Amino acid sequence: MSGSNRIRNEEETPIHISSQDISWPFWPVVPLYPYSQRRTLLKEVVKDTIWTFEQCQGIFYVVVPIRMTVVKLAKGGLLVYAPVAPTRECIRLVNELVVTHGEVKYIILPTVSGIEHKVFVGPFARCFPKAQVFVSPDQWSFPLNLPLSWLGLPQKRTQKLPLESHKTPFADEFDYAILGPLDLGLGIFEEVAFYHKRSHTLLLTDSIISIPATPPDIVQLDPYPLLFHARDNALETIEDTLQNRIKGWQRIVLFALYFRPNALRTVNWGQVLKESLKSPERSKKAYFGLFPFEWDDSWKLSFEKLHRHPLFVAPILQGVILNRNPLDVLSWVDGVSKWRFERIISAHFHVPILAHPEQFRQAFDCLRHPQYNLGNKDFELIQNIDQSLTKIGVVPPSKL
Numbered sequence: 001m002s003g004s005n006r007i008r009n010e011e012e013t014p015i016h017i018s019s020q021d022i023s024w025p026f027w028p029v030v031p032l033y034p035y036s037q038r039r040t041l042l043k044e045v046v047k048d049t050i051w052t053f054e055q056c057q058g059i060f061y062v063v064v065p066i067r068m069t070v071v072k073l074a075k076g077g078l079l080v081y082a083p084v085a086p087t088r089e090c091i092r093l094v095n096e097l098v099v100t101h102g103e104v105k106y107i108i109l110p111t112v113s114g115i116e117h118k119v120f121v122g123p124f125a126r127c128f129p130k131a132q133v134f135v136s137p138d139q140w141s142f143p144l145n146l147p148l149s150w151l152g153l154p155q156k157r158t159q160k161l162p163l164e165s166h167k168t169p170f171a172d173e174f175d176y177a178i179l180g181p182l183d184l185g186l187g188i189f190e191e192v193a194f195y196h197k198r199s200h201t202l203l204l205t206d207s208i209i210s211i212p213a214t215p216p217d218i219v220q221l222d223p224y225p226l227l228f229h230a231r232d233n234a235l236e237t238i239e240d241t242l243q244n245r246i247k248g249w250q251r252i253v254l255f256a257l258y259f260r261p262n263a264l265r266t267v268n269w270g271q272v273l274k275e276s277l278k279s280p281e282r283s284k285k286a287y288f289g290l291f292p293f294e295w296d297d298s299w300k301l302s303f304e305k306l307h308r309h310p311l312f313v314a315p316i317l318q319g320v321i322l323n324r325n326p327l328d329v330l331s332w333v334d335g336v337s338k339w340r341f342e343r344i345i346s347a348h349f350h351v352p353i354l355a356h357p358e359q360f361r362q363a364f365d366c367l368r369h370p371q372y373n374l375g376n377k378d379f380e381l382i383q384n385i386d387q388s389l390t391k392i393g394v395v396p397p398s399k400l
Contacts, residue, residue, distance in 0.1 A: 021089040030119050032057040034222065040090040041218045045345065045352050046199045048072065051097060052351060054218040055084045057116060061225035062255040065218050066116060067347045069203055070094065071196055074173055076102035080131075081194055081203045082110055082117050082347050083124035091127050104128040106170055108161075109135040109153075110192040111205045112181070117347065122152025133158040134168070136192045138181040161192060173197060175339060179207065179332045182325050189321050193332075195339040201352075202341040207322075208363055210311045211303075212350040215249035224285065225252065234275040234291035250303040251295065253349075257306070257315050263299035267292045311344065311353050311363050318366045326367040333364045 019037065027035045034056065041054045053068040068084040078101060084090060098104065107128070109121045125133050137160040139148060148158055162168060165176045173196065180190035194203040215226055226248035227238045254261040267275075272292045276282075279289030306312070313322065322329045337357040344353040344360070 017089060021092075022087050024085040024087055026119070026123065030115055032059060032116065033061065033063060033225070038085050038087055038090075039218065039221050040084070040087060040093060041221075042093045042096075045069075045343075046201065048101075049199050050196070050201060050345070052345060053084055053090060053093065054216070055090075056218050056221075058225065058252075058256070061228045062252050063219055063225040064252065064256050064348055065216050067345070067351065069345050069347075070097060071199075071201075071203075072097075072101045073105065073170070074198065077105040078102060079106040079108065079170060079174070080104055080124070081108045082205055083107060083120045085120050086124040086127050094127075104131045107131050107133045108192070108194065109133070110194065110203075112136050112139050112190040113184070113187055117205065118151070122154070125154050125157065129154075129157075131157065132169070134161045135159075136178065136190050137161055137163065138188055138190050140187050177332055177335045179329065182321060182328070184321065184324070193336050195336075195341060200340055200342040202336070202339065202344045202360070204344060205347045207313060207317060207346075208311050208344055208353070208360065209314050209346055209348055210309075210344075210350040210353045211253055211306050213250070213307055214246050216350070219249065220245065223248075228286070229255070231291060232295060234272070234279040234281075234289055237280045238286070251299060253306065254299060254302055259316075261299065261302055263296050263302050265294045265296070267294055309363075311355050311359060313363055313366055322364075322367060330364060330367055333361055337361045 017039070022037050022039050024036055024038045038055045038057075043052045043054065044050075045052055049072050051070045053070065054065050055067075056063045057066050058064055066084055067082070069081040071079045071081070073079060078094075078097060080094075094104065107121065107125050109118060111117050121133065121135070125131060133153060135148065135153070135158060139160075141151060148155070161176065161178070163178065165171055165174065168174070175195045175197065177193050177195075178190065179193065181188040182190070191205050191207055193207070195201070196203065215223075219226065223240060223245055224238075226245045227240055228248065229251045230244035230248035231238065254263065260266075269292070272290055275291070276289035279286070279291070282289045337360055339357065341357065341360075342354065344355050345351045346353065
């Protein structure tokens with residue numbers, strides 16, 4: 001039975017949150033907004049069984065949710081999938097579950113290439129010294145391929161996930177399937193899908209997303225990024241209204257998924273500097289009035305094309321990563337589709353995604369039928385990213 005997606009610490013038990021409660025001192029390792037201050041929202045997804053812990057992060061106020069999922073084990077204890085920053089607030093909320101449901105027994109790192117996920121695992125594991133840590137098997141780091149213990153993971157408690165899920169201590173409750181490794185040239189992509197049998201829930205990291213029309217709760221705790229991107233130019237005043245929050249969120253989604261949407265034009269720096277001198281927003285927070293963007297009216301249609309899909313593969317994965325080896329990806333999709341899941345919890349954007357296996361399979365039609373690829377059809381995604389990859393020495397898929 002699904003819960004109400006309640007925000008535990010915001011609505012039911014108001015608690016004074018200090019700057020120390022939300023402090024993340026290791027933010028320089030991955031310098032993403034909101035840097036050293038990260039709020040956490042706890043939501044119950046399946047009553048007394050599954051909870052999500054949401055934070056937010058981004059670049060240049062392109063802020064999206066990042067999510068950890070916690071599952072209650074049938075015999076007591078908790079499994080944690082894709083940890084987030086272990087701030088005092090976050091750990092306090094986890095410990096509230098520990099008191100009722102038992103200690104954290106297993107911590108899962110389900111990806112190899114997502115440093116925004118990997119960087120939190122070691123610090124999180126140190127907060128729960130009895131937990132076993134399982135990581136996706138083909139871990140790597142750049143520029144040097146370092147041992148996991150050098151990356152902060154506890155050496156004696158960390159092990160790679162076996163290729164066969166029945167060899168794990170949680171096999172009676174979870175199946176999993178490994179997508180990859182897919183060679184990216186500079187490194188590899190890999191993601192591990194977990195299926196919780198009792199609740200019929202599929203846990204994913206990046207491969208499937210769903211986009212809400214309105215900004216998620218975690219992003220609205222500090223609405224400034226939404227309001228920043230709601231402006232049409234640097235001369236507009238930042239005004240906090242519901243309409244502007246929604247407008248800013250929808251533009252942020254286009255930024256996050258396409259890097260450079262067709263509806264966006266970058267302004268030359270001469271004009272940017274000139275307008276910054278006249279901008280009513282001259283604070284450090286507003287980047288001293290710098291706003292190098294101009295949107296045309298087609299951005300609304302671009303967002304609607306995304307939003308009308310209940311679930312889909314992120315365009316950057318469609319056009320840059322998964323198309324490198326579509327047969328292996330589709331084989332993984334077919335394997336995952338054999339599970340009888342009713343909902344999907346992804347590490348980003350909207351959850352839960354109410355979906356059945358056939359809908360999951362259809363989301364990967366972008367690999368079976370390239371004309372459905374959101375990146376190719378609606379935006380110049382592939383050309384832009386190919387150029388960026390080439391500059392940093394990665395072989396783009398178009399050159400393979």
